[in-house]
Amino acid sequence: MKERQTSQQRGEGASTAASRVGQAEVRPVRGRRELQAFIRLPWRLYRGHANWVPPLLSERKRHLDRGRNPFFEHAEAEYFLAWRDRQPVGRITAHVDYRLNEFQNNRWGLFGFFECERDPATAATLLDRAQAWLRDRDRERMLGPFDFTTNHECGLLVEGHELAPQILENWHHPYYRQLLEGYGLTKAMDLYKWEIMPDDRDKMLPVIDELADRLEPEHGIRLRRMRRRNFEAEVRAFMGVYNEAWSHNWGFVPLTDAELSHMAKELKPVLDEDFACVAETPGGEIAGVSLSLPDYNKVLAELNGRLLPLGWVKALMIRRKIDELRVFALGVKPSYQHTGVAAALYRDIWDSVFRRGFKRVETGWILEANEPMNRAMEALTGRTVKRYRIYERPLDARGGATA
Numbered sequence: 001m002k003e004r005q006t007s008q009q010r011g012e013g014a015s016t017a018a019s020r021v022g023q024a025e026v027r028p029v030r031g032r033r034e035l036q037a038f039i040r041l042p043w044r045l046y047r048g049h050a051n052w053v054p055p056l057l058s059e060r061k062r063h064l065d066r067g068r069n070p071f072f073e074h075a076e077a078e079y080f081l082a083w084r085d086r087q088p089v090g091r092i093t094a095h096v097d098y099r100l101n102e103f104q105n106n107r108w109g110l111f112g113f114f115e116c117e118r119d120p121a122t123a124a125t126l127l128d129r130a131q132a133w134l135r136d137r138d139r140e141r142m143l144g145p146f147d148f149t150t151n152h153e154c155g156l157l158v159e160g161h162e163l164a165p166q167i168l169e170n171w172h173h174p175y176y177r178q179l180l181e182g183y184g185l186t187k188a189m190d191l192y193k194w195e196i197m198p199d200d201r202d203k204m205l206p207v208i209d210e211l212a213d214r215l216e217p218e219h220g221i222r223l224r225r226m227r228r229r230n231f232e233a234e235v236r237a238f239m240g241v242y243n244e245a246w247s248h249n250w251g252f253v254p255l256t257d258a259e260l261s262h263m264a265k266e267l268k269p270v271l272d273e274d275f276a277c278v279a280e281t282p283g284g285e286i287a288g289v290s291l292s293l294p295d296y297n298k299v300l301a302e303l304n305g306r307l308l309p310l311g312w313v314k315a316l317m318i319r320r321k322i323d324e325l326r327v328f329a330l331g332v333k334p335s336y337q338h339t340g341v342a343a344a345l346y347r348d349i350w351d352s353v354f355r356r357g358f359k360r361v362e363t364g365w366i367l368e369a370n371e372p373m374n375r376a377m378e379a380l381t382g383r384t385v386k387r388y389r390i391y392e393r394p395l396d397a398r399g400g401a402t403a
Contacts, residue, residue, distance in 0.1 A: 155388025
């Protein structure tokens with residue numbers, strides 16, 4: 001096992017073919033078969049790597065379907081595959097989110113879904129095509145990877161490869177960093193994931209408990225569980241807080257009503273009311289929310305992308321063994337950030353983790369520039385265990401990757 005892990009950290013394995021004949025040809029995805037090849041490529045590139053978790057094929061098809069994903073109501077995208085000897089060896093998307101451009105007042109172009117064999121020439125050709133597509137749409141800068149925005153999986157894993165990814169989180173070959181940086185992409189922003197261990201509860205700063213204890217007596221704000229039976233309305237309330245609390249964050253774009261409905265539908269199957277909490281004022285206003293997800297990647301790792309014909313039976317059996325949690329999102333409206341709502345929500349997560357006997361918690365990613373949240377994680381005894389990186393490059397820059 002030790003030898004296998006070492007080779008994984010070096011990024012070796014099925015994706016590093018010993019011989020390559022000819023330059024890869026990159027062309028847009030056309031038709032169902034090529035889209036299937038685009039989706040299935042990671043299965044070959046990550047073969048034999050224990051930390052890669054296959055996504056559900058049906059979910060990836062929905063996410064990439066321009067007619068079903070409401071992201072495309074305000075965006076356009078092209079999907080590219082790199083082919084060599086009739087076999088796909090790399091992929092990338094180029095996309096423009098006009099809602100993001102309007103909200104952030106920029107002309108960013110984005111790339112995402114980057115996967116590639118260990119070949120700088122292939123990576124450069126993929127990135128060249130993405131750049132050219134974005135230049136044709138008058139974008140001034142290329143940033144990524146985003147699958148498709150900061151509301152989806154984003155960033156390239158640059159630290160923490162020894163850990164398995166959690167639900168709604170990517171795992172990448174370590175050599176991808178060399179491919180992107182060798183092409184001339186530079187860091188735009190890092191995203192931190194923090195680990196919090198339940199056994200460290202007694203080391204938490206006392207101010208967390210003090211603030212949580214004062215929340216209801218001094219401000220009348222109480223905590224309650226989200227209600228599964230009215231989950232779409234709860235998600236809308238959640239996203240109202242999300243949109244207000246995150247509106248000034250780098251790269252943020254608010255979700256549309258259609259995207260909210262879509263997200264509610266996608267999240268409902270993995271909702272666990274023990275880890276979905278709302279802070280509510282006496283008048284019924286939502287002051288803050290937290291939504292954490294049991295790490296269903298433990299289940300997905302055993303399904304190889306398919307629920308049918310009998311994968312759902314295996315899923316039901318394995319989900320009882322889930323003992324890790326991902327804090328998907330936690331936010332407080334700015335007008336209530338002085339009240340201790342955040343402290344109460346933090347403590348509620350602690351209490352739920354202990355009640356359920358979970359062994360480990362990771363936060364959702366936090367911007368490196370978000371100093372208050374990163375300091376809060378330190379107060380909760382957290383430590384950074386993963387780092388994802390968003391890269392950028394001005395679109396007037398020409399040239400390719402270094403070999």
